[in-house]
Amino acid sequence: MNIPRIELARLPTPLQPLDRLSEETGGPRIWIKRDDLTDTIASGNKLRKLEFTVARALSEGADLLITCGGIQSNHCRSTAMVAAKLGLKCHLILRGSPPAEADGNLLLDRILGAGISYVSSESYQDMDKCINDVASQYPELSAYFIPVGASDETGLWGYIECCAELKEDFARNNIEPQYIVSATGSGGTQGGLIIGSALYDLPSETIAFNVCDNEDYFRDKITTDFRLWEERYHTPVKTSNLSINVIDGYVGPGYAKATQPVFDTINRVAQLEGIVLDPVYTGKAFEAMLQEIHKGRFSGATDMVFIHTGGVYGNFPQRDQFGFQPDGNL
Numbered sequence: 001m002n003i004p005r006i007e008l009a010r011l012p013t014p015l016q017p018l019d020r021l022s023e024e025t026g027g028p029r030i031w032i033k034r035d036d037l038t039d040t041i042a043s044g045n046k047l048r049k050l051e052f053t054v055a056r057a058l059s060e061g062a063d064l065l066i067t068c069g070g071i072q073s074n075h076c077r078s079t080a081m082v083a084a085k086l087g088l089k090c091h092l093i094l095r096g097s098p099p100a101e102a103d104g105n106l107l108l109d110r111i112l113g114a115g116i117s118y119v120s121s122e123s124y125q126d127m128d129k130c131i132n133d134v135a136s137q138y139p140e141l142s143a144y145f146i147p148v149g150a151s152d153e154t155g156l157w158g159y160i161e162c163c164a165e166l167k168e169d170f171a172r173n174n175i176e177p178q179y180i181v182s183a184t185g186s187g188g189t190q191g192g193l194i195i196g197s198a199l200y201d202l203p204s205e206t207i208a209f210n211v212c213d214n215e216d217y218f219r220d221k222i223t224t225d226f227r228l229w230e231e232r233y234h235t236p237v238k239t240s241n242l243s244i245n246v247i248d249g250y251v252g253p254g255y256a257k258a259t260q261p262v263f264d265t266i267n268r269v270a271q272l273e274g275i276v277l278d279p280v281y282t283g284k285a286f287e288a289m290l291q292e293i294h295k296g297r298f299s300g301a302t303d304m305v306f307i308h309t310g311g312v313y314g315n316f317p318q319r320d321q322f323g324f325q326p327d328g329n330l
């Protein structure tokens with residue numbers, strides 16, 4: 001379909017087998033789709049979505065992008081970078097108080113020149129008011145609001161089109177993976193993969209591990225995005241026939257809070273494969289996937305693909321959790 005899109009991400013990203021890790025783990029061969037390599041500063045899954053979301057914003061005449069997220073939001077950082085690249089103003093509505101030091105993504109937001117409003121969790125609930133307050137600071141600009149994670153009916157296209165890329169990856173490597181696995185945080189990556197797998201006839205079932213909220217929340221969110229997508233874009237895909245598979249139970253202490261096994265998994269994957277995950281999304285989901293492999297959920301599968309959705313900067317503010325001593329040893 002001819003959906004308005006601008007080129008932002010470096011595509012296609014590589015699909016790589018994790019041979020050492022798979023051998024050590026036992027079970028299916030694990031492949032990793034390197035969407036952490038979509039760019040450097042704007043790296044990660046958000047860039048695929050922003051190709052469609054920002055194209056829509058531009059077509060509606062926007063010159064101010066407003067978006068929102070946590071203090072360490074990867075999505076906000078990617079949006080700030082894209083806005084700078086395109087000569088647009090960006091203003092971020094971040095949930096929480098300004099930390100004593102700007103670290104990780106927040107430091108990058110500031111380097112990239114994004115305007116920032118810090119709002120309490122309570123005020124954040126009334127997002128319409130937050131947006132109006134921000135827009136009124138820029139009376140000469142035309143604002144476009146990108147929802148959290150760029151997860152809406154337009155952002156879905158990012159991972160729908162990623163499935164076309166995966167189809168080629170599978171053909172090139174002569175594999176038919178039974179599963180595609182990702183973290184789910186605002187539902188757009190998972191939703192896009194579900195529709196894209198149907199549209200491009202992939203052999204794989206999409207499974208996502210929620211890193212916040214719960215299974216019901218994501219089913220509702222994704223179902224709503226699907227309905228809006230069908231209403232806006234008329235394609236042959238009937239989303240009511242598609243399964244939304246969320247594996248709940250791995251949120252741990254809460255969003256952006258991880259237990260020691262997640263940090264151990266980040267270290268293990270880095271040291272075995274030279275690939276760095278993060279404690280908020282990919283490390284949590286990867287650790288969950290390894291536990292489910294161990295429990296036998298994927299037994300019988302020959303190949304599975306983990307989508308590395310980025311997030312490396314989220315490691316820096318959590319440096320103390322890795323348990324390294326000042327001399328660099330564990």
Ligand SMILES: Cc1ncc(COP(=O)(O)O)c(C=O)c1O
Pocket residue numbers: 044045073074075149151183184185186187188189190281282309310311
């Ligand atoms: C690094 C990373 N991985 C995964 C996700 C989850 O993707 P989605 O928001 O599309 O559910 C996010 C954002 O929420 C993210 O920043």
